[in-house]
Amino acid sequence: MISRKLALTGALMLGVSLCASQAFAQATPAPLPDPPKFDAQQAPNFVSISDIMEYKALAEYHEPQWVTDQFVKTGKLPAVKDRLPTEPLVFKTANEPDGTGVYGDVMRHVIGGRPQGWNYAAGQVQGWGGIDIGMFECLTRTGPLFEVKADELEPMPNLAKSWDWSADGHELTMHLIAGAKWSDGEPFTADDVMFYWEDNISDPNVKPLNSAGPDSFGVGTTLKKIDDNTVLWTFKDAFPKQYLYTMAYGGFCPLPAHLLKPQHPKYSSNTYEQYTNAFPPEFLNFPVMGAWVPVEYRADDIVVMRRNAYYWKVDEAGNQLPYLDEMEYKLSTWADRDVQAVAGTGDFSNLEQAESYVEALKRSADPAAPARLAFGARTIGYSLYPNLSGNGWGEPDARSQAVRELNRNTDFRLALTSAIDRQHLGDSLVKGPFTAIYPGGLYAGTAYYDKASTVYYPFDVGVAKAALEKAGLKDTDGNGIVNFPAGTADGQDVSVTLLANADYQTDKNLAEGVVASMEAIGIRVIVDLVSGANMTATQNSGKWDWQIFRNGSELISVVQNTASLAPTGPQTSPLHRAGADGTVDLLPWEQQMVDVVNKFIATSDAAQRVELMKQYQKLYTENVNAIGLTQYPGALIINKRFANIPAGAPIFMFNWAEDNIIRERVFVPTDKQQNLELHAKTLPGAPGLGNGPMSD
Numbered sequence: 297m298i299s300r301k302l303a304l305t306g307a308l309m310l311g312v313s314l315c316a317s318q319a320f321a322q323a324t325p326a327p328l329p330d331p332p333k334f335d336a337q338q339a340p341n342f343v344s345i346s347d348i349m350e351y352k353a354l355a356e357y358h359e360p361q362w363v364t365d366q367f368v369k370t371g372k373l374p375a376v377k378d379r380l381p382t383e384p385l386v387f388k389t390a391n392e393p394d395g396t397g398v399y400g401d402v403m404r405h406v407i408g409g410r411p412q413g414w415n416y417a418a419g420q421v422q423g424w425g426g427i428d429i430g431m432f433e434c435l436t437r438t439g440p441l442f443e444v445k446a447d448e449l450e451p452m453p454n455l456a457k458s459w460d461w462s463a464d465g466h467e468l469t470m471h472l473i474a475g476a477k478w479s480d481g482e483p484f485t486a487d488d489v490m491f492y493w494e495d496n497i498s499d500p501n502v503k504p505l506n507s508a509g510p511d512s513f514g515v516g517t518t519l520k521k522i523d524d525n526t527v528l529w530t531f532k533d534a535f536p537k538q539y540l541y542t543m544a545y546g547g548f549c550p551l552p553a554h555l556l557k558p559q560h561p562k563y564s565s566n567t568y569e570q571y572t573n574a575f576p577p578e579f580l581n582f583p584v585m586g587a588w589v590p591v592e593y594r595a596d597d598i599v600v601m602r603r604n605a606y607y608w609k610v611d612e613a614g615n616q617l618p619y620l621d622e623m624e625y626k627l628s629t630w631a632d633r634d635v636q637a638v639a640g641t642g643d644f645s646n647l648e649q650a651e652s653y654v655e656a657l658k659r660s661a662d663p664a665a666p667a668r669l670a671f672g673a674r675t676i677g678y679s680l681y682p683n684l685s686g687n688g689w690g691e692p693d694a695r696s697q698a699v700r701e702l703n704r705n706t707d708f709r710l711a712l713t714s715a716i717d718r719q720h721l722g723d724s725l726v727k728g729p730f731t732a733i734y735p736g737g738l739y740a741g742t743a744y745y746d747k748a749s750t751v752y753y754p755f756d757v758g759v760a761k762a763a764l765e766k767a768g769l770k771d772t773d774g775n776g777i778v779n780f781p782a783g784t785a786d787g788q789d790v791s792v793t794l795l796a797n798a799d800y801q802t803d804k805n806l807a808e809g810v811v812a813s814m815e816a817i818g819i820r821v822i823v824d825l826v827s828g829a830n831m832t833a834t835q836n837s838g839k840w841d842w843q844i845f846r847n848g849s850e851l852i853s854v855v856q857n858t859a860s861l862a863p864t865g866p867q868t869s870p871l872h873r874a875g876a877d878g879t880v881d882l883l884p885w886e887q888q889m890v891d892v893v894n895k896f897i898a899t900s901d902a903a904q905r906v907e908l909m910k911q912y913q914k915l916y917t918e919n920v921n922a923i924g925l926t927q928y929p930g931a932l933i934i935n936k937r938f939a940n941i942p943a944g945a946p947i948f949m950f951n952w953a954e955d956n957i958i959r960e961r962v963f964v965p966t967d968k969q970q971n972l973e974l975h976a977k978t979l980p981g982a983p984g985l986g987n988g989p990m991s992d
């Protein structure tokens with residue numbers, strides 16, 4: 297068995313090198329058409345981070361009058377100054393587009409996901425659409441960086457208020473905000489950070505949502521507590537400033553140790569499954585560091601959140617944030633989010649499904665329309681990801697293993713990329729100047745993109761069929777579908793499962809486009825539509841052959857989630873993770889990409905980073921690491937009653953707009969407030985009150 301396997305591998309490796317040279321002769325790169333001109337409707341006002349925020353003690357603090365009257369004067373809560381940290385995070389008035397806000401009103405989100413529970417640390421999904429972004433604050437913050445000057449770009453402080461590098465750059469002393477409290481009044485300290493690092497990120501049995509494990513902070517990185525407000529990072533590389541981006545949303549967003557630790561298997565008789573499920577959505581008043589706390593949950597209906605009375609951020613006038621007293625998440629569909637935002641029954645949407653563009657534009661063009669719609673840059677992009685694991689990620693059966701061996705064959709991937717008519721695919725979503733041909737890799741129009749380093753194999757069915765033949769695939773039984781080579785998967789028809797997110801019409805349409813494209817070259821594709829939280833779990837499980845993937849921010853900014861640009865660790869790549877033996881069986885160009893990405897992370901030399909990303913782009917696109925499909929702009933739809941929406945806020949760049957617009961600073965001028973709150977003048981339960989909103 298081993299000899300056959302080695303022989304196959306040997307032949308494959310030889311095949312890869314031979315085919316790579318021959319196939320290139322067949323699949324000839326062509327000049328990449330420039331994206332149709334499409335300018336973002338607003339440009340940001342570029343500023344320094346110090347123009348946005350600072351940490352300092354103010355002479356006095358304020359809160360909504362009803363909080364004072366109903367809760368402070370009645371002894372249910374301490375005075376606001378005692379609920380705030382010594383030096384709260386202060387948002388500066390000059391950076392508030394409409395200045396100091398007023399209290400009251402609600403932002404009504406509509407989302408397509410569903411909450412599994414609040415244990416984000418153990419990988420539970422809260423439903424996306426801004427729920428987790430608003431509940432779980434992170435060590436650093438990157439969403440608002442879209443408006444920070446390019447030459448001053450670095451993550452904003454958040455729960456970590458400052459940090460100092462050692463002279464040799466291998467140590468980072470991180471100073472946490474002192475005196476901040478969870479929404480239940482318990483102190484936030486380094487113990488929360490250490491619990492998240494030691495017993496969640498670093499525990500191989502726990503996978504925090506959006507986290508790629510400890511390696512996304514660098515192999516061999518350690519973290520230790522110095523005192524209640526200080527932790528010390530130690531890195532193998534010198535000055536890996538990259539990881540400060542990973543400490544933003546997705547990477548390092550601590551949850552309350554005082555609630556989670558007693559449920560963790562290391563400290564209880566719980567199983568990991570019991571730990572994961574210890575805080576179902578019905579568990580209300582789950583302590584958060586975020587601006588709003590869940591106080592009501594009705595399955596398939598709504599999640600309602602109320603202001604966190606211990607929130608640790610203020611404006612320069614000393615007003616404790618958030619200005620909005622309530623946040624709602626109607627549990628519906630992503631398409632309905634667009635419809636409701638345009639109609640005015642919802643307040644917010646990231647217009648990201650190209651099929652909705654024409655209708656949304658038409659309705660928003662009416663001056664009486666309740667919401668404003670502003671297009672940003674082309675930062676929404678989809679790829680067809682082949683599962684590149686050959687050593688068992690996702691426990692493939694014989695057929696799936698045979699598909700993966702093909703996925704690892706450059707000729708096969710050249711066939712796939714040549715079979716896709718990207719222009720037609722984009723037009724099938726929406727006609728007009730929106731979509732652009734996207735060959736894969738870094739997005740055109742972004743900081744590190746270099747067209748000259750982008751290899752584009754144009755649509756050509758003949759080339760695709762020839763490349764399939766070079767990959768050893770022929771239709772031996774004449775039924776129109778090519779067959780695996782004799783001795784592989786019993787020489788059966790090549791059929792491939794294509795995982796796609798059932799929650800988005802765009803994902804489904806692209807999947808259908810891939811099915812049709814592949815049928816034309818004799819590959820049968822079976823679409824596996826998965827919805828909601830199961831999608832995240834399925835993606836992470838590796839139980840798929842191909843996947844329609846809406847790309848993450850790393851292909852836009854490069855500096856966010858950099859480690860996921862290549863399989864730099866066992867869990868970092870969306871398309872190639874470790875097999876059962878814990879190793880990632882990298883193919884030659886993947887190893888080169890890993891080396892380039894690690895060099896990028898290890899250097900802060902700007903010119904070197906630009907050069908390294910050119911190498912990355914060439915490696916990615918020349919070897920068809922994945923098959924780019926289409927790239928297009930998103931539009932932010934916000935109800936017109938809201939103020940303090942930053943100009944040019946993209947729906948997706950370093951993060952989603954739910955982070956980018958700084959919701960805790962958004963307000964509704966008094967004369968536009970419409971008494972839409974569902975639990976007006978209530979607060980989440982105080983300590984010991986358990987479930988249910990606390991009201992007078």
Ligand code: BQZ
Nearest residue numbers: 424425426630646648797831832952954
């Ligand atoms: C935005 C976002 C906020 C996840 C999710 C969802 C999950 C993915 C992705 C987007 C939704 C919205 O995206 O589509 O506009 O509101 O929530 O988190 O697609 O299935 O796993 O990465 O962010």
